Amino acid sequence: MADYTWGTGRRKTATARVRIRPGAGAFVVNGREIDNYFARPVHRMLAQEPLRTIAGAAQFDVFVNVKGGGDSGQAGAIQHGLARALESYNHDWRPALKSNGFLTRDARMVERKKPGRPGARKRFQFSKR
Numbered sequence: 023m024a025d026y027t028w029g030t031g032r033r034k035t036a037t038a039r040v041r042i043r044p045g046a047g048a049f050v051v052n053g054r055e056i057d058n059y060f061a062r063p064v065h066r067m068l069a070q071e072p073l074r075t076i077a078g079a080a081q082f083d084v085f086v087n088v089k090g091g092g093d094s095g096q097a098g099a100i101q102h103g104l105a106r107a108l109e110s111y112n113h114d115w116r117p118a119l120k121s122n123g124f125l126t127r128d129a130r131m132v133e134r135k136k137p138g139r140p141g142a143r144k145r146f147q148f149s150k151r
Contacts, residue, residue, distance in 0.1 A: 026085075027111040031103025033128055036091030040103035042111060045083030051100065052088060065097035072105040072124045076115045082108075098128060 105124035
């Protein structure tokens with residue numbers, strides 16, 4: 023019963039390790055049901071979107087370990103990892119997942135703070151005298 027298919031997803035500073043197997047439709051994130059893990063429905067919907075694309079929400083059990091980042095980053099990392107796991111499970115789903123942008127890693131990160139500045143790009147107020 024340990025025939026899992028793996029996928030790793032990343033978004034911002036969050037990393038999600040996603041395992042899928044044929045099953046009854048359980049979706050477990052860090053040992054908790056997805057409804058208990060994400061408070062906002064938007065994040066639950068975002069994480070489960072690849073399953074809806076292939077119309078297979080009830081035919082897979084999904085187990086996720088995710089760490090780093092916040093809720094939005096973790097939801098995006100789960101989406102990316104789930105899409106990669108589904109693609110390696112069945113390569114025929116690749117065009118549908120690719121056209122919806124689930125297989126593309128969103129590379130946007132928070133820019134680092136530079137020395138001598140109050141933020142990444144903000145500067146202190148200029149005064150001539």
